[in-house]
Amino acid sequence: MMEHFVTLFDSLFMPQGIALQMSMERHLKDYTLWVVCVDDTAFEVLSRLKLENVRPLQLRKYETEELLRVKGERTIGEYCWTLTPFTPSFVFSEDASIERVTYLDSDVWFLDKPSVAFDELGHEKSVLITKHAYYPEYDFSDSAGIYCVQFMTFVRGPSSSVLDWWQKRCIEWCYAKYEDGKFGDQLYLNKWSELFPDKVHILSYGGYTLAPWNIQRYPYSDAFLYHFQGLRLLKNNKVLLAPPLAMIQPIMNGIYRPYLLDISKAIKLLAAVNFIARPQRPNVSIKEWAISIAREIKRLINKLGRIRVVNLD
Numbered sequence: 001m002m003e004h005f006v007t008l009f010d011s012l013f014m015p016q017g018i019a020l021q022m023s024m025e026r027h028l029k030d031y032t033l034w035v036v037c038v039d040d041t042a043f044e045v046l047s048r049l050k051l052e053n054v055r056p057l058q059l060r061k062y063e064t065e066e067l068l069r070v071k072g073e074r075t076i077g078e079y080c081w082t083l084t085p086f087t088p089s090f091v092f093s094e095d096a097s098i099e100r101v102t103y104l105d106s107d108v109w110f111l112d113k114p115s116v117a118f119d120e121l122g123h124e125k126s127v128l129i130t131k132h133a134y135y136p137e138y139d140f141s142d143s144a145g146i147y148c149v150q151f152m153t154f155v156r157g158p159s160s161s162v163l164d165w166w167q168k169r170c171i172e173w174c175y176a177k178y179e180d181g182k183f184g185d186q187l188y189l190n191k192w193s194e195l196f197p198d199k200v201h202i203l204s205y206g207g208y209t210l211a212p213w214n215i216q217r218y219p220y221s222d223a224f225l226y227h228f229q230g231l232r233l234l235k236n237n238k239v240l241l242a243p244p245l246a247m248i249q250p251i252m253n254g255i256y257r258p259y260l261l262d263i264s265k266a267i268k269l270l271a272a273v274n275f276i277a278r279p280q281r282p283n284v285s286i287k288e289w290a291i292s293i294a295r296e297i298k299r300l301i302n303k304l305g306r307i308r309v310v311n312l313d
Helices: 011-027 040-049 065-071 076-094 115-121 160-172 187-195 249-272 286-305
Strands: 003-009 031-037 054-058 100-104 108-110 127-131 147-155 200-202 225-227
Touching: 003 011, 003 076, 011 031, 011 040, 011 108, 011 249, 031 040, 031 076, 040 054, 040 249, 054 076, 065 076, 065 160, 076 100, 076 147, 076 160, 115 127, 115 147, 127 187, 147 187, 147 225, 160 187, 187 200
Parallel strands: 003 031, 003 100, 031 054, 127 200
Antiparallel strands: 100 147, 108 225, 127 147
């Protein structure tokens, strides 16, 4: 079965989007990655690149009156979150033969094929979501939600009521702040198992989809996906690896270094079609990042201090 995926990004985040496609080329066979291009530059550059199995979509062809109405009230990040629940519908409208679409955040990267997720979804339910599955010391369930908008599958037809509900909520409110039990597009997912119990399947094992918030909890050999939340490309070929959990050496060698190689290749591909990748603004300040590093070092020192050393003689 041909699998269809959809992501969205603007020209600023094209390196991550292309790195995602590179990982899909390694681990998937029959697939199409649809890219909702949030600005015309991204659409033009991707059209020139002609990447394998990639179909760029020009956002302005799909923006409805209600989307355009809220666009001016939200930041570019907030508007991307607002668009997320609409992206599967954009793809369904492009090709009536498509049976299901999986939404991907543009900063995820495949470590293996995701067949286990599709096997779990089966034919009884029509929507698949994943938990954050936080490491206990990094549990942000209250503010960021139980579930993560990173890998979500929607089956044409039966999932429409879920998508319609989510789209309406994000039109009503979708901002980068916590307010009255809402945060962006994500906290809405907390209600799905109650509102749509016959439609929504929750991926059974948190270790299938890893990120900085749960990488200490599961072996990365179990995962098919890693979410590089907070990673930003800076000036002078520097990269902000945020949060600092990324600096643990096995994770650096096994996940971050290979990903950064793909990022480097993506930047060179972009340069070959006369597009120079631009620095990306960190989603946390350098001061906040430094404080989080200090907290992590203190946590590790405290952990080491609890280890007993015994003489085996």
